[in-house]
Amino acid sequence: MSTLVLIPARLGSTRLPRKALADIVGKPMVVRVAERAALADVGRVVVATDADEILHVVRNAGFEAVMTSVEHQSGSDRIHEALLAVDPNGDVETVINVQGDLPTIDPETIRLALKPFEEPSCDIATLAAEIRHDDERINPNVVKLVGSPIGPNRLHALYFTRATAPWGEGPHYHHIGLYAYRRASLERFVRLAPSVLERREKLEQLRALENGMRIDAEIVDTVPLGVDGPDDLARAREILGA
Template identity: 40%
Template sequence: MQKVIIIPARFSSTRLPGKPMLDIAGKPMIVRVCETASAAPVDQIVVATDDARIQAIVREHGFEAIMTRADHVSGTDRLQEAAQILGLAADDLIINLQGDEPLMPADNLNQVAQLLVRHPEASVATLYELIAVELGRDNPNMVKLVQAENDAVLYFSRSAIPFDRDGLAGPEHFLKRHVGLYAYRKSALDLFVTYGEGQLERLEKLEQLRFMEHGHRIVAQKSLLPIPIGVDTAEDLEQVKLAFLNTKS
């Protein structure tokens, strides 16, 4: 069983065109993400892109990059195509690191992979952070999850889950904020691309619900290290640049 980090990277971005190529402390962001991934104990690191410019700059810096189709509806579809191109086996594990997360700790990448290893019955593993109820309850952009005792996720939602009907939550209560860092079995990705969009996925606009609607088990664990900011806006980019100037070479 191999462990492979695949980093989807598209050139187009509504807020930040050419985002993977933007400079962070002297190197393109996508290269910084590859450097972050290289600290994790995996067998292979690959950038999956739809743009030859990204492929060229990644290879120029000594990392692997493959070309995938430009018409994928989701990043998960791109991930599956990349895994297919790489000839990965059904039981291989694929860690999905986004191309705009250059500060992601390698410990968290290893954590999500090991979580899937420890749960052979699961198709997908992911992470969460604890947040104050008042911060996440009414924020639909903050996805929440609830779990069973064995790490299994029962549901993901943009709504407040669990719903505090009688106002029992106090300062000691927290919500579980889902973090978009995943590990998948290759076999699960192959099935995902054969499924149509499910009703829950359509309503919540959450891809992971497609797995759950088809009976797949997803497991989750609290992240070992805090999840750093990703780059969605120009303001995010400036914060990440500052972090690299302070902590990275």
């Protein structure tokens, strides 16, 4: 499949102002993410942004970037606009959405996001990791994927929740918010209105499930570091400066 990696990056951030441009061992965070995506070697890498400053920084680092609207409410809307801008002829079959705050993500993790497409009926592919610490099971900021095993390292997603689920003995899975879309699935998804459970849980992926779309997840060993605040930024600097 022809694959495009899109990295949505906004300048605004409540907990960490100008997060996308935060310096990590001499390079802006968004550039670090683009480097990781390029190392995955799955296809063309483009940053989708709403800020001229990010656009210029990314291009000066040798990567592609495209401007998108400041009005988008979600990353999926932003990457859809970017897809239409950089591939107007429809050559790209698959899009990977890599969040712009994952500067230490393992390139192999990005590659694994495509594995669920081995199942032809899978519309959207994502990732999950088994929860190992009890405090994460009850933390509403840790999104859980509830799914049926369909292979040794794969789940068919039935639900996503901030609650501790499912009940009873057995593993719980931390959902990793990195998505791969078949082009037609992304185009369908962005046309859908926000759904009831999406609004209740504040989880956009529930919109797809509520409208009958299939999401499968590849199980990976660890959750990549997401930079949400100053402590995460310090940890990223430590990892990449080692």
